[in-house]
Amino acid sequence: MDLSRRRFLQAAVLAAATAGATAACGGGGSGSSGSKDSKNLTLWYWSGGLSDKVVADAKKHFSDITLKTSVVGGDFKTKLLTGLRAAQSAPDITGIKGEDIASFLPNANRFVDLKTVGADKLVPEYLSWKLKQATTQDGKLIGFPIDIGPCATFYREDLFAKAGLPTDPAKVSAELATWDDYFKAGVELHKAVPKTFLVNNIGSVFTMVIGQGTRRFIDEDNKFIGDQDHIRTAWTTAVKPYTLGIDAKINDNTWNAAVSGGALGTEIGAAWHALDISNAAPGTKGKWRVASLPGGPSNLGGSFLAIPATSGNPDEAFKIISWILSPENQARGFTDAALFPTAPAAYKLPALTGGDPFFGGQKTIEIFGPAAEKIPAAFEAPADAAVSAPFYSELTSIEAKGKDPEAAWKDAVSQAKQIAQRQGVK
Amino acid sequence: MNGLNRKRVRGLSVHVILMLGVVVSVFPFYWIVVMATNTSQDIYSYPPKLWFGGNLLTNIQHLFDKMDFFGSLFNTVIVSVCTTLLVLFFDSLAAFAFAKYEFPGKKILFALLVSMYLLPTQLAIIPQYEIMVQLGWLGTLKALIVPAAANAFGIFWMRQYTSSGVPDELLDAARIEGAGFFRQYWHVVLPCVRPALAFLGIYTFIAAWNDYVLPLVMLVNPDRLTLQVALAQLYAGHSTDYSMVMAGVLLAVIPLVLVFTFFARGFIADATKGALR
């Protein structure tokens, strides 16, 4: 390590210069310029959040704009929060996940009110209950809906056949209409194919049952209602597969291996979940089918596109958004990335009415369409996600430690109450 | 004869146990290569493949599709090199003042420096984050380089070395020739403390290269991440494709390990000294 002094000094000066230069370049991002007619726009979304094909076409379509897209990994909400605070790094257009949208409403001033840049004309073409989720109490619209998450049961037809269960989607929907029917089928399935379980974890059941109701953890008066009957019922339902021994207890990254290895006979989830399954287990193509969710329709997730207030060109940004989310492109998004359209006009397009080869050519719209129409619109408070967290961690405690469900319920409620208090919920 | 045999057996068993330790130490690197050169299906299968496969290039191809590897590498190199050079300069300069000069407040200042040495960074990280927001540095590499540009450990270490490794005679001679503080530093101290700088440099470089917490909090823009954060996100988002992730791990780990083994002997000796002081 022979470091001559001169070289050392040169290097140190260079280092200082580079540090300065990276800082200078840091300002090269779009948001910082202050002017609102930038031709360089950035778009952030997460892997699977938008159809990559539609995004690629958007770059071509808006030829006078340089649209730079970034697929953000990790926890998207955390990254976005940091991005919003870092003026130089903030995107011009960003995705917001459905479960996070409520927590952004109190900081609506960080976003452009989309009604001021042209959304007001488009509003009637989109599902009103979904738009409501992104609307503040004083009527500002901060997000434009990418997709909704009508839920269904994805099941392995081949494994159902082995267990002597019905295999035809209509029949499955009819015979597995309630949660108890569904669990009973699961017991038979597990008996016939011992390595196969019914649900990946009980948190997913809990999510589904909560989504079937119109009330969540906090009501419109900002009051904690997570200890009431509707949550308790969801909890009891969720614990059943655990006690019946048909819970695969997967709470880590081995879900992929479990799906491709046939350890899971069914998956309950939203329309977009189909993409997760086909990505994780391409080898099971043709073996899956879709049936109605036991216990009625439910919604899970469904995200938004928003324009941060620092955006370099809000008008152009919204043009891009409305192009990406036009009914035609939403239909393509459904085929490409299983994003269920938010513009009802898209439901009649061939992309949706056709069969899906991953599901053996089944016309999945026959299941998702009716489910989408009957989705119960629930009020979701900003602190909802934070308050619901202990319920999920206690459910995994049951699975991981064999914690007594009753004790787990008590702990979940008391923790949720405490978080509610911390978050300023009454 | 018997006694000699017993001694030999004992000597041999010492090496057997030590080799076991070495195998445990080194095994992960071997296994990372195995996973990075096979397909994900091979990794999932039973029995697992125990030997290298021929899939490395495909995996690297996938890796480059999923993440901006060279961008992250470039950022990491910038951060590590800038931090290292600034630390070497500032720390050795401050160490010289502490080792060879008296000035009012020196004792208190040095005691402060030593006592703050083990203060956990997390205690400061929220306000640091806010400071970076105010400075407009959040999301830039400056947010990582500047706070790390001088550190207590380096000054402490360099001071030890400077006080014994720089002969006063030389400083006196320089002073007689009219050299001031900074000229002394430049012409006398720097040449003398090079071995200590080498250690501090490698140490700082490794620490900056491997740092995760600060980049995790400060960096946000997907194209401006360091390797460690990019790697963690790659794993979080694509834990299905293990062979691809492992190719990333391999590329991120191997350069540093090679550099280290090159400098290892002297570095380890110094590292222990640093600890024992």
Next chain:
Amino acid sequence: MSSSPVAGPAATGPSSGSDTAPVGRPVPDRPSGGPGRHGRRIRPVSAGARPGPPRRVTRYWPQYLAISPYYLLFSVFMFFPVIYTVYLAFQKWDGIGEMHFVGFQQFRFLWDDPVFWLSVRNTLVIWVLSTVPMLFLALVLAVLVNSTKRFTAFYRVALFIPSITSLVAIAIFFGAIFSNNFGLINAILRSVHVSAVPWMSNEWTIKLVIAALMTWQWTGYNAIIYLAGLQAIPSELYEAARMDGAGPVRIFFSITIPLLRPIILFTVVVSTVTGLQSFTEPQVLFGSEAATNPNSGGPGQAGLTTLLYFYHQAFDNNDFGYGAAIVWAFFLLILLIVLVNWRLVQRKERRP
């Protein structure tokens, strides 16, 4: 500390400039210990005696300038933030809106927060599970390397390598080999007809995996430090003991351990401070999006360490006031544990 190749700068060869004299080993008239502190005081400084002593602070501007970068950076990025964290712990603040003074409310929440206490328990368990075997194995390895003369350089390098390896990379690696469904460890168990262990979903095995990771990374490092300490023990002591007929076990406990005590104390303090700060391990291991919340510390929150909980509250929930309360409470806890450790080792030392 006998073998230290880089100890003297003599090896660097002739350097440019005036210093042609071999710079190197401490000059003979200043033998050992801390020469910088005592004998040195007068000479270089009194150089200033030439123009007569106007003992004003401004005279020392080069020295103050030289040390200023550190203190400047320290005040801006460490000292002020640490104090500000105290202030924040008494506020409710989401990082964007306005701050509200809430008194001790955050600490009351903290006291009643079972998740906080769970995270403290997790952190302590992981710390014990990693530190105890780590330091024990390190001592064994160090004694073994010290007992032989062959391949020692190789052993040192090989044992040291884990400590310079990226923690993120190693966490991903451990996640892969301990995977429930396909990991190497379960494959080995299966090959000897033991049923697979769901490492990453059981409350205890999660902690074991994290502890194993930390043990793997730091055992070699501590071994090298112990080794340096062992080599500083004069061999006459051992010979004298052997003459008295003491066996190796007795020698180990009555000579090696007592003489190594300061170094053991050092390693205990360092592994306490670093071991209690585990964050990256669970954050990366359970960061996969398959889990409901990437920062929840895994199934049953069994891998939720206090710093991960802090990160989660501050940077996910943007509850900065609560985050500040968590991190301060935790810092005091670390301090307490270090002091207790210190007292324990010290007391043993006093015992004859």
